[in-house]
Amino acid sequence: MNIRSREIHLAARPEGEPAGTDFRLATVDVPELGEGQILVRNTWISVDPYMRGRMDDVPSYIPPFALDEAMEGSAYGEVVDSRADIAVGAHVVHFLGWREYAVVDAAAATVVDPALATPQQWLGVLGTTGLTAYAALTRTAPVRDGDVVFVSAAAGAVGSVAGQLARKLGAATVIGSAGGPLKTERVLEDFGFDAAIDYKQGNLPRQLAAAAPEGIDVYVDHVGGDHLEAAIGALRHGGRIALVGAISGYNSPDAVPGPRNTFRLAAKEATMRGMLVNSHFDLFGEYIGKAVGWLADGSLRTEETVVDGLENAPEAFLGVLRGANTGKMLVRV
Numbered sequence: 173m174n175i176r177s178r179e180i181h182l183a184a185r186p187e188g189e190p191a192g193t194d195f196r197l198a199t200v201d202v203p204e205l206g207e208g209q210i211l212v213r214n215t216w217i218s219v220d221p222y223m224r225g226r227m228d229d230v231p232s233y234i235p236p237f238a239l240d241e242a243m244e245g246s247a248y249g250e251v252v253d254s255r256a257d258i259a260v261g262a263h264v265v266h267f268l269g270w271r272e273y274a275v276v277d278a279a280a281a282t283v284v285d286p287a288l289a290t291p292q293q294w295l296g297v298l299g300t301t302g303l304t305a306y307a308a309l310t311r312t313a314p315v316r317d318g319d320v321v322f323v324s325a326a327a328g329a330v331g332s333v334a335g336q337l338a339r340k341l342g343a344a345t346v347i348g349s350a351g352g353p354l355k356t357e358r359v360l361e362d363f364g365f366d367a368a369i370d371y372k373q374g375n376l377p378r379q380l381a382a383a384a385p386e387g388i389d390v391y392v393d394h395v396g397g398d399h400l401e402a403a404i405g406a407l408r409h410g411g412r413i414a415l416v417g418a419i420s421g422y423n424s425p426d427a428v429p430g431p432r433n434t435f436r437l438a439a440k441e442a443t444m445r446g447m448l449v450n451s452h453f454d455l456f457g458e459y460i461g462k463a464v465g466w467l468a469d470g471s472l473r474t475e476e477t478v479v480d481g482l483e484n485a486p487e488a489f490l491g492v493l494r495g496a497n498t499g500k501m502l503v504r505v
């Protein structure tokens with residue numbers, strides 16, 4: 173089978189905010205399958221903020237994208253050829269996104285049930301997005317009954333799930349921050365937070381104090397910078413912070429200064445702990461078992477922002493860094 177596939181290559185390593193010229197649309201011949209491999213026609217791909225870090229040639233928990241090669245990331249598709257024990261026609265999630273066709277080692281693909289959830293949900297709330305929220309709130313900064321929980325980037329993919337999970341895990345009050353009035357409205361109306369802060373209005377500490385006059389117990393940090401500093405300031409004794417992301421600094425060419433008040437964590441005997449979702453894959457079964465039920469009974473709401481066409485994937489990715497999305501940002505290939 174001679175198949176040609178379009179894919180997005182990294183054309184240049186950006187300084188600061190990436191631009192469209194850092195990406196190139198290429199057409200390649202898809203290689204023959206080897207033993208144990210499947211050919212997947214990708215139908216949906218995920219574009220995520222962490223990919224910004226992979227554009228830089230620096231050591232990290234995951235290697236940088238290679239220049240002039242297809243980028244990678246989560247994808248959903250249908251198996252169209254197989255030399256492995258995954259049948260043609262199966263639906264799979266795998267990690268060779270940013271392309272139309274992917275030759276995937278069967279061991280690196282997860283077969284999913286399309287009757288159970290949509291592709292968007294398999295890549296979002298039932299994928300690493302949802303698992304990140306669940307692991308952050310059960311392991312990294314566990315929620316206890318009656319807690320006040322603050323989540324930043326609350327209209328985004330992880331944040332919108334985190335707020336809803338916090339409530340299910342026993343939080344009494346859930347506060348979210350997002351950029352602009354439309355997003356804060358979604359945070360309240362669609363994702364059921366008790367209070368929403370528009371950080372673009374400024375003075376985050378004052379807005380957080382108004383939403384949580386007695387302080388907060390848990391903060392799920394997706395933003396870093398001023399958000400983290402405000403959360404440390406508002407933390408109650410024994411509070412917990414999950415460092416999940418720090419998107420406010422991702423496009424900064426220089427290291428971003430940390431919060432100025434970390435010593436307050438000592439007086440509060442608080443915990444601030446980083447998390448990587450890949451270290452919590454053992455929770456996937458437990459989490460999906462619960463989340464499928466919550467989706468079915470309507471108590472877990474999801475949202476996605478869809479961009480059509482592989483050629484528009486770079487624009488979708490630039491959009492997620494700028495806040496063009498509500499819920500999960502996805503590309504329909």
Ligand SMILES: NC(=O)c1ccc[n+]([C@@H]2O[C@H](COP(=O)([O-])OP(=O)(O)OC[C@H]3O[C@@H](n4cnc5c(N)ncnc54)[C@H](OP(=O)(O)O)[C@@H]3O)[C@@H](O)[C@H]2O)c1
Nearest residue numbers: 221325328329330350351394416417418420447448449495
């Ligand atoms: N540690 C892990 O394993 C792990 C796993 C998944 C995700 N993450 C991290 O979790 C965070 C959320 O990821 P996601 O996939 O759910 O993305 P997302 O929240 O759906 O999208 C990113 C959002 O960040 C907000 N944002 C951008 N610049 C900002 C700024 N300067 N200040 C405040 N907010 C800003 C934007 O929303 P507004 O319009 O509201 O500004 C944007 O929609 C990211 O930091 C990501 O790197 C970490």
